[in-house]
Amino acid sequence: MNDIDHRKKPGAWTRLAHRLGQSTVLAAALWAGATAPAAAQADWPAKPIRFIVGFPPGSSPDVAARALAPGLIQALGQPVVVENRSGVTGMLAAEAVARAPNDGYTFLVTSGSSMSISIHTLPRVPINPEKDLMPVAAVARIELFLVSDARQSFRNFQELLAYAKAHPGKLTYGSPGTGSAPHVATEMLRAQSGINVVHAPYRGASPALQDLLGGTTQFLFDPGIALEHVRGGRLRLLAVGSTKRSPLFPDTPTVRELGLADFDAGTTHGIYAPAGTPTAIVNRMNAEINKLLAQPQVAQQFTAIGAEATPMSPAQFGALIQRDSARYGAIVRERGIKE
The missing domain is CATH 3.40.190.150 (Bordetella uptake gene, domain 1)
Incomplete structure (x- = not known):
């Protein structure tokens, strides 16, 4: 006989107790794993x-x-x-x-x-x-604000559209860059109004604003940095590009109010x-x-x-x-x- 033959086999109760012990250890491990995330969340935040x-x-x-x-x-x-x-x-x-x-x-x-x-x-x-x-x-x-150079002949939104339609390709608008929100907003305006204007993309909103102030471009959708120039009279606010009026300029209508019912920039x-x-x-x-x-x-x-x-x-x-x-x-x- 080999060595195993001489060992005493464990009884049924011994084998059951062993299995229960393993189950208890496993259950404890599973419980600890399940509660760890909850404990971590309860302690959150514990660092910067x-x-x-x-x-x-x-x-x-x-x-x-x-x-x-x-x-x-x-x-x-x-x-x-x-x-x-x-x-x-x-x-x-x-x-x-x-x-x-x-x-x-x-x-x-x-x-x-x-x-x-x-x-x-x-x-x-x-x-x-x-x-x-x-x-x-x-x-x-x-909100995006449609602003123009105050030296332009058009004084409101309707006059801008009328001028652009009467002079296709003559007006140039600036943007912070191709694919920027102001660029896409103007393309939305073009699609809904039918105007033909030229895009001048810049590397950021500030240079686009500077060229508008300098007269290189005639209008643009502004993300908020041009508002001091609106108040100062160098730029003219024509419309607000969001779905409701701005609390900063409650008397200025939205593009929607001015006729383009689906416009929201x-x-x-x-x-x-x-x-x-x-x-x-x-x-x-x-x-x-x-x-x-x-x-x-x-x-x-x-x-x-x-x-x-x-x-x-x-x-x-x-x-x-x-x-x-x-x-x-x-x-x-x-x-x-x-x-």
Whole structure:
């Protein structure tokens, strides 16, 4: 006989106790695994939070991030570090956040045009925003203001259209660049009104504004940086490009009111997290941001740049971005806009 033959076989109760012991250890391990994420969420945040902004300092997404950071620091008890990572119309930052751990410590702050326009105009988009990112909170609806050089003969929106139709190809409009929100807004205007005007793309909103002031171009859709010149009389405000009037200029009608019923050039800046970020963390961040957006001193920082604070739930924000993406995608394809 070999050695095994000489061993005493365990009885039935011994074998049962052994199996129960294994089951208890397994159950404990499964319970620990199931409760670990919940415990991590309960402790959140336990370290600094990063806001990666897809645009440079001073841009409207950067203004939004820095307007919210102090209040979030106070509410969450952790530092909120704002990091600017501009490039490829916000896509460098979007990719960085999409690839970051989904533990609730990295968020993207970006423009509405990046998520609803650029994904249709760029030759290559490194991520799929609908799959790789989660909407957390809307921050501000950005209004575009149709402004013209005050030296032009047309003094209102109807006169602009009449002049453009009477002189096809004579008027030139500026934009911050091909595929930018002001460019797409003007192409939307062209499609709905039938005017023939020439596009002059610039490398940013500031040089486009300077050439409008200098008379090189005659009109443009402004994201809010030209308003001081409107107040100063060098530029003329013809219309507001969003669905409702701006509180800054309550007497100025919208393009819709002036006859183009389907016109809406608004986009919504917002905050996103990597896909798979725990829902409890997303909801907490959304709640804290919405509280801040309701505070007059925060909302006024957006109003100053021609924007409107827009508190809403993550689901509402996600649905809004999908609607914006669908309508902008249609005009981009129709007009053949490519960056």
